[in-house]
Amino acid sequence: MKKWLYGIICILFVASLTACGGGSDKDTSKDNNTTTENTADKAPASNTAADGDKVFQATCAACHGNDLKSGYAADLDKIGSKYSKDEILDIIHNGKGQMPKQNLSDEDADAVATWLAGKK
Numbered sequence: 001m002k003k004w005l006y007g008i009i010c011i012l013f014v015a016s017l018t019a020c021g022g023g024s025d026k027d028t029s030k031d032n033n034t035t036t037e038n039t040a041d042k043a044p045a046s047n048t049a050a051d052g053d054k055v056f057q058a059t060c061a062a063c064h065g066n067d068l069k070s071g072y073a074a075d076l077d078k079i080g081s082k083y084s085k086d087e088i089l090d091i092i093h094n095g096k097g098q099m100p101k102q103n104l105s106d107e108d109a110d111a112v113a114t115w116l117a118g119k120k
Contacts, residue, residue: 052115055108068119073099077119085117 057066065071068079074097079088092109095101104112 052111052113055104055112056115059102059104059108060112076116079119080117081120083117085113088116089113 056064061071063071063073064076065073068077069075083091089109091099092102092104092113102109
């Protein structure tokens with residue numbers, strides 16, 4: 001019985017770790033053997049707070065919670081009072097502590113960093 005419980009716990013742990021990994025924005029097509037960017041989900045060049053929130057909900061909320069504090073990862077509801085936008089951007093791209101680096105486009109990462117820097 002302990003082996004089954006241990007196995008289930010391990011599977012849940014691995015699933016929770018992979019939830020924060022983000023995905024690839026690349027779409028490979030076998031019809032023309034080219035790789036194209038998926039521009040449907042990309043934020044526009046001028047990021048707004050709504051874009052940052054949208055990207056956060058799609059890529060970060062699984063770990064940090066929809067409300068920035070109900071997930072198992074670090075609370076982000078007041079992150080802007082601790083880190084600047086550039087520091088948050090660096091954490092997104094390179095990771096810090098338990099948080100692995102994220103696979104976000106520069107535009108999406110900038111939108112999230114801008115939005116989170118305003119959380120004070």
